[in-house]
Every structure is written in structure tokens, then in C-alpha cells.
Amino acid sequence: MTTPLVFIDGDQGTTGLQIHQRLRGRTDLQLVTLPADQRKDPQRRAEAINACDIALLCLPDDAAREAVASIHNPAVRVIDASSAFRTHPDWTYGFAQMSPEQAQRIATARRVSNPGCYPTGAIGLLRPLLNAGLLPADYPISINAVSGYSGGGRAAVDEYEGEHAAQASPFQIYGLGLKHKHVPEMQQHSGLTERPLFVPSYGAFRQGIALTIPLQTRLLAAGVNASQLQACLEQHYADMQHVQVMPMQTAQAMTYLDPQTLNGTDDMQLMVFAGEGQVLLAAVFDNLGKGAAGAAVQNLDLMIRGSI
Structure with missing residues (x-):
């Protein structure tokens, strides 16, 4: 099994920084972020998101919608930490303990909305x-x-x-x-x-x-x-x-x-x-733990290896 490529878009906010700190030492994934001079370049962001296996979006709502709209690679999976898709019927809600079946839903989902x-x-x-x-x-x-x-x-x-x-x-x-x-x-x-x-x-x-x-x-x-x-x-x-x-x-x-x-x-x-x-x-x-970055990492682990 190849090591999944995980792209964090928006790693300078409170949630993004936390997620980056938690993931940067891990050997079971490849972590990708953009340098400071490219973070606001739509073309570079679109290239990065379409080249990854899982994108972690730590962006304001409108920017998260734009990022998702830029995805044309059907293999890309997304965890969105904004509130843009939390009530969207096509997105899986990322609260693994919400029901006995929810962790498995997250593990197989293409689009996961991290809870508020x-x-x-x-x-x-x-x-x-x-x-x-x-x-x-x-x-x-x-x-x-x-x-x-x-x-x-x-x-x-x-x-x-x-x-x-x-x-x-x-x-x-x-x-x-x-x-x-x-x-x-x-x-x-x-x-x-x-x-x-x-x-x-x-x-x-x-x-x-x-x-x-x-x-x-x-x-x-x-x-x-x-x-x-x-x-x-x-x-x-x-x-x-x-x-x-x-x-x-x-x-x-x-x-x-x-x-x-x-x-x-x-x-x-x-x-x-x-x-x-x-x-x-x-x-x-x-x-910042179960209420944000911790939940995002739990969801990422479910999507990568099927368990928290």
C-alpha cells in the first residue's frame, strides 16, 4: 500500500496549525503544504489539491467551497474543517461516535465535514x-x-x-x-x-x-x-x-x-x-482537540486505516 499524500490547505489558522503539528512527525503519510508565497495562488492550490490523496481544508467557508469546486480528480478525498458542508446531504458528518455506524461511513467516504x-x-x-x-x-x-x-x-x-x-x-x-x-x-x-x-x-x-x-x-x-x-x-x-x-x-x-x-x-x-x-x-x-483538530485527525485515521 502506498503512503497517502495529505495536503493541508490553510495551515496558518488555529485549527490548521494544530493539525499540522499533529501530523508532521508521522511516517504513515506524506504531508504537503504550500510555501507562504503560494498559499493565495489559486492555480498552485488547485494543482496541490488535485495531486493529493486526502485534502484537509482549514479555510473560511467561501474559500472551502472554492477549493472543493476546483477538484477535478475523482480520486481526491476531502476533510473540510469549515462549516460550509456540515448540513450538505452529499457530505458525511465527521463525528465518529455519533452512531455505531458513523465511523465506518467516515472510513469509506469521499467527502467528510468535520463537526463544529x-x-x-x-x-x-x-x-x-x-x-x-x-x-x-x-x-x-x-x-x-x-x-x-x-x-x-x-x-x-x-x-x-x-x-x-x-x-x-x-x-x-x-x-x-x-x-x-x-x-x-x-x-x-x-x-x-x-x-x-x-x-x-x-x-x-x-x-x-x-x-x-x-x-x-x-x-x-x-x-x-x-x-x-x-x-x-x-x-x-x-x-x-x-x-x-x-x-x-x-x-x-x-x-x-x-x-x-x-x-x-x-x-x-x-x-x-x-x-x-x-x-x-x-x-x-x-x-481545539475533540472540537476541531483532534476530530479531524480521528477522521483522517479512519479514512487512511479504518480505525481511530
Whole structure:
């Protein structure tokens, strides 16, 4: 078997840099990037993408669409880290743990759309519960999440680490127009029939995400409680790599969530907290790990060797 040629287009952003760092020492693939003076040359980019086996696109949405449109070699496979194709019916969604069959779908796919950071946590919590009928598909879902500022890309990193870092806000809620681009992705891949209300925010830390979804048990099917939700998540992820469900007894003893707990890993931890008539679902993971570069490398490994 020949060593696959992997081309990273856009390796200067936060996700692209992470992916490049993870892959550059590997001997089971040949890594290709363009020199600085050719990165914006459409002809050189088109030549590089059509000469590779797998292209990893770490570009803004419009640039990702242009890159895909430039492909005329039918053998080229693509992993796109933008949000351009995440709800496209012809693209395979790159969340390997989303269902028992998803890893195999990714392994054989020609086009894979890497999940968004926030949707990874939301879908990871919601989809198993919706599939099991424990959560109504039309439940009025609210999703609250705080991410490290690296989730905002290079501009946010410059804001918090540049010469004016002292003026950067320690915490900011954004997406107040309730039109965040991750919402359609969350709705489609979790299985919700109604648009969830999503409230994202950034904190003054570089990376990590804590995402929570509150539920009222009176709005669930009769008899459904926190223990059943916990059992459903445990069953779904029992044989899955990189996603762990915290034992409920351990979760109940917690007094706070730290978004940075899993920084530097490609894992995600899910939790269920129970109260009187209420349940809080939670996910913690690294927005640059399982929420971006880590997921992309997992998908690449599936496409190259059929396993993570």
C-alpha cells in the first residue's frame, strides 16, 4: 500500500496549525503544504489539491467551497474543517461516535465535514437520547456554552494575546441575534425537529469548552428521569473511544465545571446532573482537540486505516 499524500490547505489558522503539528512527525503519510508565497495562488492550490490523496481544508467557508469546486480528480478525498458542508446531504458528518455506524461511513467516504466545536458537545448529548425516545424531538432545547477564546480564530487570539490584551473582556456572551451558524448543524445531526436556542460565550482562557443543556422532567415522557438519561448515554458510548460518560454519583459530587479539564486531549466527557424536577446535561472538551483538530485527525485515521 502506498503512503497517502495529505495536503493541508490553510495551515496558518488555529485549527490548521494544530493539525499540522499533529501530523508532521508521522511516517504513515506524506504531508504537503504550500510555501507562504503560494498559499493565495489559486492555480498552485488547485494543482496541490488535485495531486493529493486526502485534502484537509482549514479555510473560511467561501474559500472551502472554492477549493472543493476546483477538484477535478475523482480520486481526491476531502476533510473540510469549515462549516460550509456540515448540513450538505452529499457530505458525511465527521463525528465518529455519533452512531455505531458513523465511523465506518467516515472510513469509506469521499467527502467528510468535520463537526463544529459547540455542535460536538450538543449532538453528543442529545442524539442518543432523541434516538432512544427519551427526549421529545420537539423539546424546546436551550444550549449554553463557554469556550476558550481560540474558538474565535486568529482575530480572537490576537485580541487576548496581542498588545491590547489588557483591554480584552474577561467574559463575553455573543450570538445575540440568535442566528449562530452552528444551530442548523446542531438541529440536523441531533435529530431535533425544532430550532434549539443557542447561547455561546468566550472566556479569558485559551481553550476548552463547557456546554450545558437544561431539561425539565415534566416536559419529558412520563416516568423518564435522570437515571434513564444517564443509562442511555452510558450504553451508547460504552464501546466508543474518546467519549466518556461520567458516573452519576461522581457527577453529583461536583460543585463546578472547569472548561479546561480535558485540554490537550482528544476526549469529551459527558455528565448528567439531577435536581428536583430538573436535569442538567453537560459536556466538557477541548475546542481545539475533540472540537476541531483532534476530530479531524480521528477522521483522517479512519479514512487512511479504518480505525481511530
